[in-house]
Amino acid sequence: MTELFLVRHGETEWNRERRIQGRTDIPLNETGRAQARATGALLARRRWDAVLSSPLSRARETASLIAAELGLPGPELIDGVIERNYGDAEGLNFHEVDERFPEGTDVPGRESRDEVAERVVPALVELARQRLGQSLVVVSHGGAIRAALSVAEPGVSHGMITNGSVHSFRVIDGTLRLIAFDDPIEFESIGADTGALSAQNAVEARDRELT
Template identity: 50%
Template structure:
């Protein structure tokens, strides 16, 4: 039975705006992020999703709650395997600070390895897809998680930046996941 999975990056936070690495640090949405979540919900209304799944980190779960409430769906199902990559000692730093402290980004103390992130992200995605029973579902996650999933599904593709509020469509058929559409971008929103 074929399904559609709509992978959504959470809305903006203050740390996103400040270009600080969040990782597993639990940062809430800002007003722009809430507006992005509403815009994502409006785009998803046409596909009539059955369920919303979300990382339990506040920024993703709140995005999922806004989408679910807007679409008249139950509260999102939390999926712990969808939390953002743990960036260890880089969390809270901006990109310039990271470049100074950790010239080799693969050697940041306490950082989760990309292979670990990819394995847990794909495990969660397959579990959700198998339970979807041919229904459309929304999955709210993080930039690192989405990049890991896209790299697995389309290894030769260049996916660049995963924008806040962006939507990526995946297909699931005969136990196989595929990338259907990349970056159905929600227009940039500002509250300033």
């Protein structure tokens, strides 16, 4: 059995502006850095074997700040947990999405939810196989974590995946299983000084509409 605690990266300016990021490489803002440090300090209450990350800079910096709090080396990168590709919708805010891509309109270049799940989950299972019995922190993105949830608990509707939130999984016999959505550690890791929950992860708030 391997434990995987999936952490969503800290806030960016595009999160604050409610713009769709996807694969666009937007760095953390100061709020996001504070969120990462707070999450790392709480994760430090227990032992971890390694910190890993999506290659995008907002995830890498979050992971680096967490690793520093845990006293671990900088993150190893995993391409398979990179964010969903939102194609031509990237960089747009909600109003612009509604204007350019009315409901039912295909978004050129957008990765489907199934395609996201088909790369994210095997990447996590393979990571667990390579590091059997370890406890790992994996910093990723809202769309990628949503894909993992859809496989671990198919048909279950979970809430918003907020910046800096923690979602715990186990891989047992090659199967990804959810321990806790919004692991209890999250409620301490996101406080009044790290940004309003209602303003975080604009894409996640409307994920169903952006399918």
